[in-house]
Amino acid sequence: MDVRNQRLDDADFGRELERMRGLWPTFRDIDLDEVAQYHRDVVGERTFAHAYRRARADGRILLQPRFGVATIDAQAEGVRVLEEDGGADLMTMSSDTYSRREEFARAADAVRLSHEKGRSMLNGFPSVVHGVAGTRRVTESTRVPIGGRGATGSPQAYNAMMLAGGATEFNGSALAFVMNVEAKMKVPAAIRNAQYIDRLLGKLTELGGQPAKESSTIVSGTVVPPSIAIVCGVIEVLLAAEQGVRYHCVAYPVNSCVVQDIAACRVMREFCDRALADAGHADNEIAYAIHQWLGPFPEDKSRALARIAFDSVTAVYAGVEKILVKSSEEGQGTPTNQGNIEGLRATRQAVELARGQVFPECAQLEEECEQIRKETRVLLDAILELGRGDVAVGVARAIETGVYEFPYSVNIGNRGRMLACRDHQGAVRFLDAGLLPFDEATRRWHRDRLARRLASVSDEYDLVIEDIRASLR
Numbered sequence: 001m002d003v004r005n006q007r008l009d010d011a012d013f014g015r016e017l018e019r020m021r022g023l024w025p026t027f028r029d030i031d032l033d034e035v036a037q038y039h040r041d042v043v044g045e046r047t048f049a050h051a052y053r054r055a056r057a058d059g060r061i062l063l064q065p066r067f068g069v070a071t072i073d074a075q076a077e078g079v080r081v082l083e084e085d086g087g088a089d090l091m092t093m094s095s096d097t098y099s100r101r102e103e104f105a106r107a108a109d110a111v112r113l114s115h116e117k118g119r120s121m122l123n124g125f126p127s128v129v130h131g132v133a134g135t136r137r138v139t140e141s142t143r144v145p146i147g148g149r150g151a152t153g154s155p156q157a158y159n160a161m162m163l164a165g166g167a168t169e170f171n172g173s174a175l176a177f178v179m180n181v182e183a184k185m186k187v188p189a190a191i192r193n194a195q196y197i198d199r200l201l202g203k204l205t206e207l208g209g210q211p212a213k214e215s216s217t218i219v220s221g222t223v224v225p226p227s228i229a230i231v232c233g234v235i236e237v238l239l240a241a242e243q244g245v246r247y248h249c250v251a252y253p254v255n256s257c258v259v260q261d262i263a264a265c266r267v268m269r270e271f272c273d274r275a276l277a278d279a280g281h282a283d284n285e286i287a288y289a290i291h292q293w294l295g296p297f298p299e300d301k302s303r304a305l306a307r308i309a310f311d312s313v314t315a316v317y318a319g320v321e322k323i324l325v326k327s328s329e330e331g332q333g334t335p336t337n338q339g340n341i342e343g344l345r346a347t348r349q350a351v352e353l354a355r356g357q358v359f360p361e362c363a364q365l366e367e368e369c370e371q372i373r374k375e376t377r378v379l380l381d382a383i384l385e386l387g388r389g390d391v392a393v394g395v396a397r398a399i400e401t402g403v404y405e406f407p408y409s410v411n412i413g414n415r416g417r418m419l420a421c422r423d424h425q426g427a428v429r430f431l432d433a434g435l436l437p438f439d440e441a442t443r444r445w446h447r448d449r450l451a452r453r454l455a456s457v458s459d460e461y462d463l464v465i466e467d468i469r470a471s472l473r
Contacts, residue, residue, distance in 0.1 A: 003188040005242050005392035008199045016196045020157050024104040026131035027157070030164045036207030038136075038166065048145045048169035049210040049247035051090060052287035055321045061351050062322045063087065065340045066149060068094030068124030070114035072134050075125045076141035081337050083142050086344035090322070091142050093135070093167060095150030096124030099158040104128050123334060124150065127161040135165025145169070147212075151219050153182040153190040159197050163204065163211060169249070171214040172197060174239060175232050175395065179406040179414055180219045186413055187396045195243055202244020212247035213240050214289065217268075221295040222408045223255055223428045223467055225420050226264035227375035231404065233268055234275045234380060238391050241281040251289040251324060254311050257426040262359055263368035265290065265318035271376055289322035290315045292347075297330035301339075304328050305346045312350035317359040323347055368427070375442060379404055382437040402435030421463040424452040431463060 021027045039047075055062050065088050069075050075093065082088045098107035107126040114121045127135045127148070139146050147169035148162035155177075159170040178190035201211045215236035217229040233250040240248060250272055254261045269288055276284050292311040297304045305328050315323045325347050329339030359365070382403050387394025398404035402415030409416065417434025430436075430446040447454075453463055 001186070001188040001192060003191045003195075003392050003396065005239055005390050007202075007242055007244065008195055013196065013199055013203075016156060017160075020160060023102060023157055024128050026128055026161065029132045030160065032203060033207070035164045036204055036209050038164075039168070039204060039209035039211070040207075042140075043166055043168060043209075046143070046145050046168070047210045047247075048090060048147060048212040048214075048249070048287075049285060051145050052212070052247075052249065052285065052321050055287070060089075061315055061320065062089040063325050063344055063347055063351075064090035064092060064147075064322060065325045065327070065344055066094050066335075067092050067337075067340060068096065068122075068149070069120035070096070070111050070122040070126065071120065072130055072137050074114075074120060076138045078337050079138060079142045079146065082340055082344065083144055086341040087348055088325075088344055089144060090169075091144055091146040093127060093138060093146060093148050093162055094124040095148060095152075095158045095162075096122040096126050098122070099124065099126045099128055100150050100152035100154070102154060102157055104157075126158075127165055128158055132161070132164045135161060135167075139166030147171070147214070151177045151181045151216070153178040153185040154193050156193055156196050160200060163200065168210065169212040169214055169247075170197070171216055171251075173215045173217065173219075173232065173236055175235060176216050176219050176406070179399070179409040179411045181410065183410050184412060187399050188392075191239065191392050191396070194239065198240045198243035198245050201240075202246075205244060205246050210247055212249060212287075213245050214249040214251055215240070216251050216253070216291065218253045218406065219294060220406065220408045223295075223420050223422060224253055224407055225375075225418075225428050225430055226255075226260060226267070226372045227379060228404075228406065229253060230264065230268045230271055230372065230376045231379045231383070234271050234376075235383070235391050235395050237272050237284075237286065238275055238279055241276055241279060241284055246284050248284065249287040249289055249322065251291050251322075252320075253291045253294050254314055255422075255426070255428050256293055256307070256311060256314075257422070257428065258314050258317065258359070259362075259365050259425075260368050260427040261290070261314050262318045263365055263372055265320060267369055267372045267376060270373070271380075287321040288319075289324060290318065290320050291324045292326045297326065299331040301328040301342070304330055305342065308343055308346045309350040312347045313354045316351055316354040316357065323351070371442075371445065375438065378437055378439075378442075403437055405434065405436070419461070419464055421450070421453075421467045423449045431460060 174194035327335035
């Protein structure tokens, strides 16, 4: 499939909408003009875009948990509880696995079984099964903005229903999701799928709505070199802006190394803001967020809460507008409402304790920023060169050739030559940069910072294994 970074025409957009209408009967209820009017008249300012604007003006950090269950009543009750008892500023309808795969008949069967058993038999909210009216019962049950979430390379269907139901943000990433959760889907196909849902946001914006997109830059649940994540974020905002997305949030996955995470968030903001301005989208609005650690969590709740609080303080130092909050039960399975409440309260307490404090400027922080800038610039230049200025073409070719790749990707198209691990201070370094277009000085810089740990092992790949095991403890 050929794909370019150019706006979908109405014919292509219409064909995808017709395809969705054949997937499940509830799609026939979606009328774009009615959806836009609903967003203008009913949703109003209860949007992520407005919340981000206020957060920047007030110097606040917004908290958003993850939450999704099978039935309308249970989803609405959970949303209400997390808002009132957990203090969530933004709410979520996380999609179930069947809906992400467009297996709506199986999702409908699970909803019926959930009613019979009196508990959720799905790991998310199947908005397509419940339709526009059912989804609006959930979005109207809260006073705060509510968005859709779900990691997949095929985000069109369930996100279209969530937006029709009153969601004002969805999280999507043509690159991070296809490389981290799709084994066989190719990058051009994932970009094409993302272009449709991005164009839907663009059309709703043109009709007076304020829908936003959040891009997760990496969702592998492992250590991530900052430049790899930042490049993903830059590409995502450029692809979305071309489809008319005006309101964006870019989320960075922290590695729980304070200095490096602060540096990464700074550089991510620099590059994304500059890329949009250079592409002629200077009037677009971008918020920035962090994901609390996306890797495995300890089963013990007190240790889980310590990790949550630690990453929350980093968010204050990094100056982001939002934290994607984990639960105290993250290491035990699907979190309960109580586990989510405890995660929210721990995050809020840590943010309040750190409020107003500034991480001191130091040589180590500046060195991290400069190194991340250097690597990010090299990667983006190589991608644009491969695409002859077209970022969609370039990133597809870069992944195909190994010029750009993702750590621990499940996708068969990822070259898998790059290896990353932590240095003795916890920062993530390239043990092997593989085919990335880095010069010898950059490769040596990383190896030098791994020297102390390399001296402690007989086989350097033991460092990678040690770090994976450490994240499981």
